[in-house]
Amino acid sequence: MLIGVCQEKAVVKNNFLRGYWAKIGHGHYVVGSDGYTYSHSDKAVNYKRQTFRLVKGDLLKLCYDSGRKKLEILVNSHKKWDFNIIPTPK
Numbered sequence: 681m682l683i684g685v686c687q688e689k690a691v692v693k694n695n696f697l698r699g700y701w702a703k704i705g706h707g708h709y710v711v712g713s714d715g716y717t718y719s720h721s722d723k724a725v726n727y728k729r730q731t732f733r734l735v736k737g738d739l740l741k742l743c744y745d746s747g748r749k750k751l752e753i754l755v756n757s758h759k760k761w762d763f764n765i766i767p768t769p770k
Contacts, residue, residue: 684708701726
């Protein structure tokens with residue numbers, strides 16, 4: 681399972697295929713239940729396995745701050761991930 685947000689233009693360009701996610705520019709800001717994080721714009725967190733895994737029953741909350749361009753993902757009320765959202769050029 682993956683949860684997060686995507687930039688439509690970049691995702692459509694890559695035909696929605698996950699194979700492009702190892703390099704930045706794929707359009708996704710997501711976390712997977714397998715513990716991997718994927719960032720369209722940040723090499724430090726893109727395609728990196730984290731120590732935390734999502735499990736059945738976890739309560740997820742996504743908060744997007746459009747002013748700061750930041751996505752925060754909380755699991756069971758604890759902040760786990762922050763993504764800086766870099767807009768795709770038009």
